Amino acid sequence: MNNEQQRIEELAVNLFNINAVKFGEFDTKSGIKTPVYFDLRVIVSYPDVMELISDLIYEFAFKEMDCVHICGVPYTALPIATLLSVRAKKSMLMRRKEAKAYGTKKMIEGHYEAGQSCLIIEDVITSGSSVLETVKDLRKEGLKADRALIILDREQGGRENLAKNDVQIKSLFTMSKLIEILVQKEKIDNTMANKVKKYLLETPAAVKIDSLEDRTxxxxxxxxxxxxxxxxxxxxxxxxxxxxxxxxxxxxxxxxxxxxxxxxxxxxxxxxxxxxxxxxxxxxxxxxxxxxxxxxxxxxxxxxxxxxxxxxxxxxxxxxxxxxxxxxxxxxxxxxxxxxxxxxxxxxxxxxxxxxxxxxxxxxxxxxxxxxxxxxxxxxxxxxxxxxxxxxxxxxxxxxxxxxxxxxxxxxxxxxxxxxxxxxxxxxxxxxxxxxxxxxxxxxxxxxxxxxxxxxxxxxxxxxxxxxxxxxxxxxxx
Known part of the structure; x- marks a missing residue:
């Protein structure tokens, strides 16, 4: 086993231990019951986990990518994007959830020029809608936004939705890989693993998003x-x-x-x-x-x-x-x-x-x-x-x-x-x-x-x- 794989497994166990990933019975946004729940917002309270994630993203994909700016999807991905920006000495941009009602009313904060490339950082994708919202606002400013680095891909349509909008992603984990590691590490049993796999196959949790085109x-x-x-x-x-x-x-x-x-x-x-x-x-x-x-x-x-x-x-x-x-x-x-x-x-x-x-x-x-x-x-x-x-x-x-x-x-x-x-x-x-x-x-x-x-x-x-x-x-x- 190489060092990178060992650290990926270490991260999977850490996420389980700090309850960033939970198993049981939870309500999804649509009201459907799910056997697995992710809340990566808690990672801000664990500096060692934050550092491990940023190190893995950097080594796994970031250092090979040529980009001028980094933009984290608000809000969970912002601290990870900040750590990457400092480590890679890359400019960071911030996307607002909503425009201010005064001043410039800008959605993208930071210094940039049209035509420059921006790499997007996100924690979890399901349908990919949050990444696409960020892509849309970056592209409105004339920035090139066609790549994203993700911590976890739930494998529920997000990758495909993003690809349809000319956004390619790399993820540290897929849901399948995370489940496999947690079974090997005896954090969950095969019954729970099969329950999650069945849920993924049978539940159309992700919305199909075919285009970023203006709805009007x-x-x-x-x-x-x-x-x-x-x-x-x-x-x-x-x-x-x-x-x-x-x-x-x-x-x-x-x-x-x-x-x-x-x-x-x-x-x-x-x-x-x-x-x-x-x-x-x-x-x-x-x-x-x-x-x-x-x-x-x-x-x-x-x-x-x-x-x-x-x-x-x-x-x-x-x-x-x-x-x-x-x-x-x-x-x-x-x-x-x-x-x-x-x-x-x-x-x-x-x-x-x-x-x-x-x-x-x-x-x-x-x-x-x-x-x-x-x-x-x-x-x-x-x-x-x-x-x-x-x-x-x-x-x-x-x-x-x-x-x-x-x-x-x-x-x-x-x-x-x-x-x-x-x-x-x-x-x-x-x-x-x-x-x-x-x-x-x-x-x-x-x-x-x-x-x-x-x-x-x-x-x-x-x-x-x-x-x-x-x-x-x-x-x-x-």
């Missing part, structure tokens, strides 16, 4: 193929079939007036946004009629409930009470403020017989002076990544909020003229929200509902929004 340049048809949420798939298909990305916000208080308005404009919308709690004569017959009209005109129903309570309360608000939202709404809006328990509640409700439903997470708001920050938006998007099957998209105002093509950007606050009402609602034009702000579905309310001829106005909005969408995906934006 992909067609709705292309994105429907990538979607993991049934409601998002249906909505993409409806938009394509009806040539409409118009959502009507129908803030009327009478069931008769609501149904009458839908008869006039239902043919031209892809989504109907309701506020059930403002309807004065809400009843079961109304929701039956509402669902029939949705089927007749081929649109989905979004109840803009903006859930914002603890999980148990939200589960009751969603499925019980007078409104029984889960029985008639295809999707709902949800605040991320209470944490991921709110998504678990709706996900569990769907698993308990309600069927396929979707969630639009509120990542940004269109009202003047709202308290949502860029960091809050980034954390909302990060939280949502744990629930790809229930997440339909995000309510947001800027395309920079997220770039995952599986999800739909729902943007409210749209009228033909930029304006602001007396209560602080800020309006943008259809052209601006589609071409500049990245909207996929555009919400129009009073611009249609209060018009003298709502149908004619709906047709006008539909045509303008769709033509700008076609301009966007064609790339012909001047």
């Amino acid at each position: 340049l992909l067609t709705y048809e292309q994105r429907s193929e990538l979607s993991t949420n049934t409601v998002a798939k249906r909505l993409f298909h409806i938009m394509s079939a009806k040539k409409s990305n118009l959502c009507l916000s129908i803030d009327l208080t009478s069931t008769i007036k609501i149904l009458d308005m839908i008869e006039k404009v239902g043919e031209h919308i892809c989504l109907l946004k309701t506020h059930a709690d403002i309807i004065e004569d809400f009843n079961t017959d109304f929701t039956v009629s509402l669902k029939n009209l949705a089927k007749k005109f081929n649109f989905l129903i979004l109840e803009d409930r903006k859930f914002a309570d603890i999980g148990n309360t939200v589960a009751l608000q969603y499925s019980k009470g007078i409104h029984k939202i889960a029985e008639w709404a295809d999707c709902v809006t949800v605040h991320s403020l209470p944490g991921e328990g709110i998504l678990k509640a709706i996900n569990n409700s769907c698993d308990n017989g309600i069927g396929s439903r979707g969630v639009f997470l509120l990542a940004e708001m269109s009202s003047e002076g709202n308290l949502i920050t860029t960091e809050y938006t980034a954390q909302t998007v990060k939280m949502a990544s744990k629930y790809p099957n229930v997440l339909t998209g995000f309510v947001c105002q800027t395309k920079e909020s997220f770039n995952d093509p599986r999800y739909i950007q729902l943007t409210p606050g749209v009228q033909f003229e930029c304006s602001k009402d007396e209560l602080g609602q800020v309006y943008n034009t259809p052209e601006k929200v589609i071409l500049e702000k990245g909207a996929d579905v555009v919400v129009v309310g009073r611009g249609i509902v209060t018009a003298k001829n709502p149908e004619a106005q709906a047709v006008l909005y539909k045509n303008v929004l769709w033509s700008n969408y076609l301009r966007r995906v064609s790339g012909k934006i001047e």
